[in-house]
Amino acid sequence: xxxxxxxxxxxxxxxxxxxxxxxxxxxxxxxxxxxxxxxxxxxxxxxxxxxxxxxxxxxxxxxxxxxxxxxxxxxxxxxxxxxxxxxxxxxxxxxxxxxxxxxxxxxxxxxxxxxxxxxxxxxxxxxxxxxxxxxxxxxxxxxxxxxxxxxxxxxxxxxxxxxxxxxxxxxxxxxxxxxxxxxxxxxxxxxxxxxxxxxxxxxxxxxxxxxxxxxxxxxxxxxxxxxxxxxxxxxxxxxxxxxxxxxxxxxxxxxxxxxxxxxxxxxxxxxxxxxxxxxxxxxxxxxxxxxxxxxxxxxxxxxxxxxxxxxxxxxxxxxxxxxxxxxxxxxxxxxxxxxxxxxxxxxxxxxxxxxxxxxxxxxxxxxxxxxxxxxxxxxxxxxxxxxxxxxxxxxxxxxxxxxxxxxxxxxxxxxxxxxxxxxxxxxxxxxxxxxxxxxxxxxxxxxxxxxxxxxxx
Amino acid sequence: xxxxxxxxxxxxxxxxxxxxxxxxxxxxxxxxxxxxxxxxxxxxxxxxxxxxxxxxxxxxxxxxxxxxxxxxxxxxxxxxxxxxxxxxxxxxxxxxxxxxxxxxxxxxxxxxxxxxxxxxxxxxxxxxxxxxxxxxxxxxxxxxxxxxxxxxxxxxxxxxxxxxxxxxxxxxxxxxxxxxxxxxxxxxxxxxxxxxxxxxxxxxxxxxxxxxxxxxxxxxxxxxxxxxxxxxxxxxxxxxxxxxxxxxxxxxxxxxxxxxxxxxxxxxxxxxxxxxxxxxxxxxxxxxxxxxxxxxxxxxxxxxxxxxxxxxxxxxxxxxxxxxxxxxxxxxxxxxx
Numbered sequence: 043x044x045x046x047x048x049x050x051x052x053x054x055x056x057x058x059x060x061x062x063x064x065x066x067x068x069x070x071x072x073x074x075x076x077x078x079x080x081x082x083x084x085x086x087x088x089x090x091x092x093x094x095x096x097x098x099x100x101x102x103x104x105x106x107x108x109x110x111x112x113x114x115x116x117x118x119x120x121x122x123x124x125x126x127x128x129x130x131x132x133x134x135x136x137x138x139x140x141x142x143x144x145x146x147x148x149x150x151x152x153x154x155x156x157x158x159x160x161x162x163x164x165x166x167x168x169x170x171x172x173x174x175x176x177x178x179x180x181x182x183x184x185x186x187x188x189x190x191x192x193x194x195x196x197x198x199x200x201x202x203x204x205x206x207x208x209x210x211x212x213x214x215x216x217x218x219x220x221x222x223x224x225x226x227x228x229x230x231x232x233x234x235x236x237x238x239x240x241x242x243x244x245x246x247x248x249x250x251x252x253x254x255x256x257x258x259x260x261x262x263x264x265x266x267x268x269x270x271x272x273x274x275x276x277x278x279x280x281x282x283x284x285x286x287x288x289x290x291x292x293x294x295x296x297x298x299x300x301x302x303x304x305x306x307x308x309x310x311x312x313x314x315x316x317x318x319x320x321x322x323x324x325x326x327x328x329x330x331x332x333x334x335x336x337x338x339x340x341x342x343x344x345x346x347x348x349x350x351x352x353x354x355x356x357x358x359x360x361x362x363x364x365x366x367x368x369x370x371x372x373x374x375x376x377x378x379x380x381x382x383x384x385x386x387x388x389x390x391x392x393x394x395x396x397x398x399x400x401x402x403x404x405x406x407x408x409x410x411x412x413x414x415x416x417x418x419x420x421x422x423x424x425x426x427x428x429x430x431x432x433x434x435x436x437x438x439x440x441x442x443x444x445x446x447x448x449x450x451x452x453x454x455x456x457x458x459x460x461x462x463x464x465x466x467x468x469x470x471x472x473x474x475x476x477x478x479x480x481x482x483x484x485x486x487x488x489x490x491x492x493x494x495x496x497x498x499x
Numbered sequence: 500x501x502x503x504x505x506x507x508x509x510x511x512x513x514x515x516x517x518x519x520x521x522x523x524x525x526x527x528x529x530x531x532x533x534x535x536x537x538x539x540x541x542x543x544x545x546x547x548x549x550x551x552x553x554x555x556x557x558x559x560x561x562x563x564x565x566x567x568x569x570x571x572x573x574x575x576x577x578x579x580x581x582x583x584x585x586x587x588x589x590x591x592x593x594x595x596x597x598x599x600x601x602x603x604x605x606x607x608x609x610x611x612x613x614x615x616x617x618x619x620x621x622x623x624x625x626x627x628x629x630x631x632x633x634x635x636x637x638x639x640x641x642x643x644x645x646x647x648x649x650x651x652x653x654x655x656x657x658x659x660x661x662x663x664x665x666x667x668x669x670x671x672x673x674x675x676x677x678x679x680x681x682x683x684x685x686x687x688x689x690x691x692x693x694x695x696x697x698x699x700x701x702x703x704x705x706x707x708x709x710x711x712x713x714x715x716x717x718x719x720x721x722x723x724x725x726x727x728x729x730x731x732x733x734x735x736x737x738x739x740x741x742x743x744x745x746x747x748x749x750x751x752x753x754x755x756x757x758x759x760x761x762x763x764x765x766x767x768x769x770x771x772x773x774x775x776x777x778x779x780x781x782x783x784x785x786x787x788x789x790x791x792x793x794x795x796x797x798x799x800x801x802x803x804x805x806x807x808x809x810x811x812x813x814x815x816x817x818x819x820x821x822x823x824x825x826x827x828x829x830x831x832x833x834x835x836x
Contacts, residue, residue, distance in 0.1 A: 100611060226820060226824065227820070227823070230823060230827070232610070232611045233541065233542040233610050233611060233614055234757065234823065234827075236542065236611070236614060237542060237750075237753045237754075237757065237819075238816075238819065238820060238823065240750065241750055241753075241754065241815075241816035241819060241820070242816065242820070244750060244812060244813070244816060245812075245813040245816050245817070248809065248810060248812055248813050249813070251809065252807065252809040252810065403746070404625075404746060408618055408621075408622070411615070411618065412618075412619075412622075415615060464630075466633075467629060467630040467633065470626050470629035470630050470634075471626065471630065472626075473622050473623075473625050473626035473629065474622070474623060474626035474627070474630070476622050477619045477620065477621070477622025477623035477624075477625070477626060478619075478623060480615070480618065480619035480622065481599060481616065481619040481620070481623070484612070484615060484616055484619065485602065488612070
């Protein structure tokens with residue numbers, strides 16, 4: 043049973059009242075846009091928090107797992123392009139089969155050849171010539187695929203299923219990549235691991251950017267299907283018009299003129315449809331967030347969670363007690379990455395487009411880490427809180443900075459060069475805020491705003 | 500024979516010279532990272548931004564000198580502004596240490612916490628740079644751009660292939676040799692350098708022998724500031740200055756430092772060149788080279804390119820991962836200055 047302390051209730055209240063505040067001041071549409079991104083950020087943060095907060099496994103590859111989730115959204119929901127499959131499907135099939143053969147051959151050599159030097163030489167020879175052969179089939183196939191109607195297609199397309207399935211598939215994709223990374227890198231010390239995961243996430247993104255047959259690369263995939271109704275359909279649906287009329291009946295009844303009334307109603311319907319769409323997204327996302335939150339908490343309180351904490355706090359002791367530290371590290375790394383992958387698929391679902399070049403480490407790795415640290419590592423509610431607060435301040439930093447600069451330079455003329463320069467660079471102040479928040483939290487509240495509960499069990 | 504010379508010129512022009520200059524920039528950067536790692540014992544993610552900051556100050560003063568019509572003739576004005584940039588970078592390093600890193604050092608925090616802290620510092624410096632100079636691409640090299648132009652070389656030697664030598668490349672190589680010589684001399688011969696090596700080898704023992712840790716740290720930041728500013732400026736001079744580039748540069752720099760063996764200065768330098776050359780060699784299209792060397796009957800038809808240039812960045816990481824798997828301590832065993 044989850045029980046919240048008083049300060050935790052306070053945090054929840056603050057989060058909710060922030061959105062009501064923005065809703066009242068900047069409009070409900072803005073508030074919901076921020077809320078949606080906050081929920082997605084919170085899920086990402088929970089994913090990182092599970093590996094870092096529970097077990098102390100650092101994961102700087104957030105960006106790569108998000109991109110894998112995004113790829114899943116494309117591959118699941120985009121309608122298949124038959125022509126591409128026809129011209130390139132066979133070549134791709136052959137090259138993948140050869141790749142699998144190559145991997146098996148390397149594994150076989152690793153098992154049978156005992157002398158280390160021979161093994162290296164044999165392996166490098168096989169890999170070199172194997173890749174040469176694979177390249178031949180592969181480049182032909184991809185070239186053909188990319189030539190199919192390059193303006194709108196030029197890639198394999200997807201399965202044409204509802205995009206909501208991609209949330210699960212995205213998690214699986216990210217988990218698969220994380221499994222490979224974990225197998226390779228998890229033995230490293232934590233700061234090496236940070237750098238390696240950061241680097242591998244860059245490799246993942248650069249593959250997505252340049253393999254156009256798979257993800258359309260820098261040409262982006264647009265027009266992904268939504269899991270929620272479109273505004274234009276809502277505006278023509280009778281039940282929606284009735285709903286809006288019913289909700290605003292008192293306001294509408296005050297207007298006597300018929301054409302005026304119709305005008306006001308139309309405006310209300312257009313506004314309402316936008317809000318309805320965002321609200322449906324918010325509800326979907328909230329459901330996912332609560333499910334993940336529930337299971338994350340359950341896992342943390344379980345014996346498994348206790349074992350993870352034991353491993354985090356003293357690896358040697360846990361090892362001596364017979365816990366398989368390497369295996370558990372791998373498991374928790376994969377679980378954390380999978381949750382991040384789910385968030386990545388949700389992110390693409392919300393945007394309706396996939397832009398591989400948009401994945402930058404500053405925005406998609408480091409900000410998420412700031413959320414984890416600020417919220418409180420090891421506490422799921424803290425992770426959600428961190429995601430909400432940091433994303434909120436990331437968005438609201440610009441208006442706030444404009445306000446502050448205008449107040450500070452109120453004595454200067456509007457054409458003053460310094461003032462203009464400062465106002466031009468308003469978008470960059472958010473980086474300053476993020477850095478300062480992180481530094482202040484690390485200094486004065488190193489366990490985060492909502493710290494992990496000390497459990498004596 | 501002519502064909503052979505031509506092929507050599509192709510290699511020189513497209514691989515060796517760019518490799519050496521890019522490698523020098525990486526080596527200087529990696530040396531800075533390695534110093535922080537060996538003395539302060541954390542991975543400094545802010546290093547790229549420190550480089551960028553140094554380059555920015557140099558650019559600002561270059562503009563100032565240009566407006567005052569002070570120049571160095573054929574050499575870029577940036578060289579005149581470089582000392583001021585170095586001083587500013589050193590001040591930045593020492594301020595960030597005093598206000599941020601020092602606290603955690605006294606607390607004896609674990610390296611991961613310090614790495615997180617350095618990410619905070621990275622954000623702050625990043626914001627300062629963008630607020631001051633914006634995000635535009637800035638070209639600030641002036642003076643004579645080429646020492647040897649491709650056309651002139653063709654006329655001079657009568658070969659088909661031209662050899663272009665940018666002055667920024669020569670300056671890069673020259674300054675790197677100077678700085679590396681000085682750094683290694685400092686570490687090996689001076690008393691402060693020796694105390695730094697002792698400190699990085701065994702902190703407790705160094706403290707017992709009366710080495711003042713604050714002084715060692717102070718000297719380290721000075722060296723890091725010099726290296727970072729020079730590396731950042733040279734990179735900006737060679738390519739062009741763009742604030743966003745430096746964050747991406749952090750990763751190859753880390754790769755260089757780790758491949759060479761993090762904590763080992765010599766390893767960092769070697770690692771820089773290894774990474775630079777492999778990035779260029781793996782992504783270069785060797786068609787031209789083989790056309791000259793091989794008889795026309797077996798000339799290659801494709802580009803003879805191992806990976807497309809888009810993957811330049813991925814190459815350094817693949818090497819990093821391979822090295823970590825085969826030899827986790829790097830080419831030269833790291834951890835000690």
